[in-house]
Amino acid sequence: MAGILFIISAPSGSGKSTLVSELRKQVSGVEFAISWTTRPPRGSEENGREYNFTSREEFEQMLEAGVFLEHAEVFGNLYGTARNSLDDARSAGHDLLLDIDVQGAAQVRAKMPEAVSIFVMPPNPKVLRTRLRNRSRAEGVVNEEEVYRRLNEASKEIENYREYGYILVNDILDRAVAQLEAIVLAERFYRNGEVIAYRSRRVLEVAAACLQSNSQERLRPVLEAFGVLRSTGQQQLDFGQDTDDDNDADDDPDRGDEKENSDED
Numbered sequence: 044m045a046g047i048l049f050i051i052s053a054p055s056g057s058g059k060s061t062l063v064s065e066l067r068k069q070v071s072g073v074e075f076a077i078s079w080t081t082r083p084p085r086g087s088e089e090n091g092r093e094y095n096f097t098s099r100e101e102f103e104q105m106l107e108a109g110v111f112l113e114h115a116e117v118f119g120n121l122y123g124t125a126r127n128s129l130d131d132a133r134s135a136g137h138d139l140l141l142d143i144d145v146q147g148a149a150q151v152r153a154k155m156p157e158a159v160s161i162f163v164m165p166p167n168p169k170v171l172r173t174r175l176r177n178r179s180r181a182e183g184v185v186n187e188e189e190v191y192r193r194l195n196e197a198s199k200e201i202e203n204y205r206e207y208g209y210i211l212v213n214d215i216l217d218r219a220v221a222q223l224e225a226i227v228l229a230e231r232f233y234r235n236g237e238v239i240a241y242r243s244r245r246v247l248e249v250a251a252a253c254l255q256s257n258s259q260e261r262l263r264p265v266l267e268a269f270g271v272l273r274s275t276g277q278q279q280l281d282f283g284q285d286t287d288d289d290n291d292a293d294d295d296p297d298r299g300d301e302k303e304n305s306d307e308d
């Protein structure tokens with residue numbers, strides 16, 4: 044494709060959708076592939092905006108018909124990217140962003156090794172738990188079972204971080220958004236020779252610092268907190284105490300830093 048294919052993956056609740064929506068406000072020319080899913084809409088989600096919602100039966104028919112570039116089962120639901128998302132972006136000469144899980148990302152990388160892949164990590168399990176609960180609360184109901192299911196999956200997903208070219212730790216939202224923006228602009232600069240205005244050097248430095256190959260020291264505490272660096276033994280992760288919802292909001296260590304993030308989705 045003329046544009047660049049970006050893949051972004053993260054454990055659920057890391058803030059990937061928040062980052063992507065901020066990126067889209069700040070950088071033009073990036074299209075977002077609207078995936079198909081068999082899961083029901085959540086909160087204020089609308090059919091055709093966040094996802095194309097469908098039944099399992101229809102999804103399987105589409106799969107059979109070869110509609111999908113990639114697909115995967117995540118938390119008991121099917122998700123897939125339609126090939127036409129790629130065709131549409133290609134004919135418009137736009138970049139395309141795929142927000143897909145680690146299984147889907149592996150399928151796309153195998154078919155399109157030139158894709159730029161970005162993995163987003165939450166800073167630690169306790170913050171992830173708080174974000175999942177806050178999001179659940181904002182949607183009107185805290186589904187503890189679902190929150191713990193997603194928490195338990197997080198470490199397994201993080202184990203795949205080495206497959207990704209860039210790693211973001213979504214601790215302070217503004218910083219993570221600036222890093223994501225820098226990655227997009229730097230890739231446009233290197234691949235298309237696109238000029239990045241006067242801040243170009245700084246943008247290239249920020250993007251380079253997010254390369255996985257430059258991130259070992261920065262990632263160590265995150266990987267340790269998720270038990271990913273341990274080689275043996277049962278992992279006992281610290282998700283924090285089970286408190287009621289109000290107390291839980293107070294123990295979010297990053298809350299004070301992130302007034303901009305009061306629009307929990």
Ligand code: ADP
Pocket residue numbers: 053054055056057058059060061062174175177178181213214215216217219297301304306307308
């Ligand atoms: P994902 O798309 O990765 O599942 P979301 O974007 O839905 O995650 O974010 C999960 C929750 O965390 C949301 O309530 C969101 O507002 C909040 N959130 C996202 N990024 C941050 C951040 N940097 N600091 C605090 N809360 C955040």
Ligand code: 5GP
Pocket residue numbers: 052053054055078079082113114115117122123124142143144145146147148
């Ligand atoms: P959620 O249900 O929280 O929106 O998403 C759950 C997971 O499914 C996330 O990791 C998200 O990236 C992933 N996902 C969303 N769309 C797709 C898709 O089209 N393909 C794949 N493989 N995963 C997807």
